[in-house]
Amino acid sequence: MTVLKIAICDDDEAAVALHEKIVKNSLQAQGIGYEITTYTQSRNLLYDITDDGFFYDLILLDIEMPGISGMEIPQQVKGFLPNVRIIFVTSHTEYAIDAFELSIFRYVPKSNLETKLTAAVIDAAKLIELEAGQEYTIQTANRMEKIPYKDIFYIQRDGKNASIVSGIGTSKVRKSLQQVFDELNAPEFIFVDRGCIVNIVQIMKVSDGEAVLKNGERLPISRSHLQEVKRQINQFWGAHI
Template sequence: MLKIALVDDNTDFLLLLRKKVHAFFDGRNVLCEVRLFPNPEVFYFDLEEGFHYDICFLDIEMPQMNGLDLAKKIRATAQATYLVFTTSYLQYAVEGYEVQAFSYIPKNLLEEKLDAALLGIFGEMQEKTEKYYFVETNSRFERIEYKEIIYVYKNNKNAVFVLKDREVPVRKTLQEVFVQLDSEEFICIERGYIVNVQHIIKIESKELTLRNGKKLQIGRTHIREVKEAIHNYWRDRM
């Protein structure tokens, strides 16, 4: 879940901004918690207590505390936080480079500029979280997103990646592929198969069903391990 802080001494503007931020992420089925801070000092105390936010919208000119000072405080402990200044004072833009502000949104242009800023942030977040498996031979190079891999099976001396619309053979052992994937998204269900947990929709007795309709048998010695791996994977994402 994304944690988002909105800091501005104008309560009406905060309520409007919250509504638009929720609309953006709700439209993309992304859970987010949006907290409002009409008093920047309260937000400052949150930071002192160790609270972390993925995105912070900061007004610059506030009676109690300057938004740039807040941004410097955030940057002291959170380099990855996205900072967006919502302000009527664009003369501070140069100073914003010091704190690596992602965007400036003039308050009178919120309607036109907010979605573009959020799209930029959302796109960067997705790029940072995507994982890839690289297939390289003498004749080709291919990058396969982890989320595209449904399962991998052994076929003679090849490991074959099963994707939604095709299969990609790789001249490697299944064990080599499993080590290279190095992710809790993938589990061995028996000696000849690696499965992507994201694509499992049902387990019944010793059989699991994948999103593409494929049914695979779970090895007798792997049943408990498979169920625990699936439980742990989804528990950490609830």
């Protein structure tokens, strides 16, 4: 069973206690294991991650905190926890646009907190669980390489090879795209044109006929695939969140 490692940070001790209670109730109801660490000073959270190597799957952050604000933390921990999910819990709705720009998983206003935070935590947990554990293996006479599904951005045709572009670089395998697609056998991978497979989990948005990925790359979607790509993205998130 997956055990989620969660950090909660708010300079208000009562808020920390409330958020912790909601998180525990939410995950217990879903039968999901968890370990929670709480902070009332943002610098301590940042120190634990950047200096002591603490790992978290999910971080709940207040935005307005003395010293290091919640808005600064995602930028500073990205290099240490590239796949961490961050939920902002705040009463300051004017920060919503900035939170989106930082690729925050969810923005939860403190009004109607219990309902909205419960939904956000469960959705984050399902996504983390979905991404965990699966790996694509490249094996030849000279090497074996395992690439976690969650790290794969896209796979492109490259002559007689398929080039797998992931967070750790580009790996080539002498197989057709269709062979790789069949071996992945996972609903998060879709063709966006005849020469490219994309990981839905890595797509930030579809705009102007392109898939915009979390790493900043923009991949063209062929006109013949566009409607089907949108349908598959909606179907995937509808089934998993």
